[in-house]
Amino acid sequence: MARKFFGTDGIRGRANAGDLTPQLAMRVGQAAGRHFLRGAHKHRVIIGKDTRLSGYMMETALVAGFTSVGMDVILTGPLPTPAIAMLTREMRADIGVMISASHNAYPDNGIKLFGPDGFKLSDEDEEAIEALIQDGELPLAQGDAIGRARRIEDSRGRYIHAVKRTVGQDLRFDSLKVVVDCANGAAYQVAPTAIWELGGTVIAIGVEPNGLNINDKVGSTSLEAVKAKVLEEGADVGIALDGDADRLIVVDEKGKTVDGDQIMALFAMRMKARGTLKGDGVVSTVMSNLGLERFLANEGLKLIRTKVGDRYVLEAMREGGYNLGGEQSGHMIMLDYSTTGDGTIAAMQMLASLASTGKPASEVLHLFDPVPQLLRNVVYSEGDPLSDPAVKAAITDAERRLEGSGRLVIRASGTEPKIRVMAEGDVAAEVEAAVASICEAVEKAAG
Known part of the structure; x- marks a missing residue:
């Protein structure tokens, strides 16, 4: 079944516009609740949120959805996404929900779901919930089977x-x-x-x-x-x-600026020195700089690349037995501590490196020189610019020019109507020319 609601990181969109309405949030609560009503125990869901205005509205709608199918709800108030993943696992909840649109501006919002193990849902679980959202009436709890809601005050602590x-x-x-x-x-x-x-x-x-x-x-x-x-x-x-x-x-x-690639390099070296780096490798996406890959190779480590999105990084980590992964954009996944990207834990580990070495951040956090890399976004309103023959020709020409000295990554955003064009290589002028030619072709195709 084609996905209508779930993207690369849950459900996201403009609050009260398009699909992301209180009606959808309630339906998500009912569908996810029904999907995770497994076993004879009393079922519960943890719901957290960030600080955007529409969080109140979405939270209330989700509570109505979950309680209507028989799930008890525990509300945490504003709390980081990884905290919800942690609490889901530690409080033996059947599902965790984070209401957030991450780095987007306040008019947007989203719904992220975690399974009872604290990990983001599999494709199979999301597809099953999609089907329930779009199916007819869902069975509702009756009488004393209706769920209760309560707020816990010690979640931050x-x-x-x-x-x-x-x-x-x-x-x-x-x-x-x-x-x-x-x-x-x-x-x-x-x-x-x-x-x-x-x-x-x-x-x-x-x-x-x-x-x-x-x-x-x-x-x-x-x-x-x-x-x-x-x-x-x-x-x-x-x-x-x-x-x-x-x-x-x-x-x-x-x-x-110290981006996620440099942070991953630091963590990899610390963990290697301590003998805690599993698999002699780091998992990241196709967007990570070629300089990181070369640095790790010189240290006898490998870089495993995935599609863009921390969920794909996490999947590769679990499948390959790795415990360190992340994205250039700053997601740091350290499976020894957390089941998802955690900016606060990553910050604590970085600060621990500074405190233990006594060296300045500029020395500790710059372990390799990145090769020239350029990323541009082209906004489009409809259609599929990447299928246009002129765009395909521009991409082929750029790949030929960068062959042997760099890389090209072209993709449609999973959360916004944008085509992301990234090139990197040893010669900055060639990188700039490759990106410019492809963006020009995409802009023409996109009108």
């Missing part, structure tokens, strides 16, 4: 405790002055608190959510604010999370 436990018990951050940018999102309370509790001096920005300012000129996709604050405060390092805090981008003491 539980997550903070879990995050701190990933750092050695004797390690402190007293020597570190850290700018923490929470994107006015889900981690606005937990991330600064976790670092402060380990002794770090914390300068927090992006911690005043009002429902409308999530990811607005702050966070991992808008680094100007954290860079300026690091330089202004003379901080040792800056960390920038996104709206639901499942990704991390770092800024060193000089104000230079």
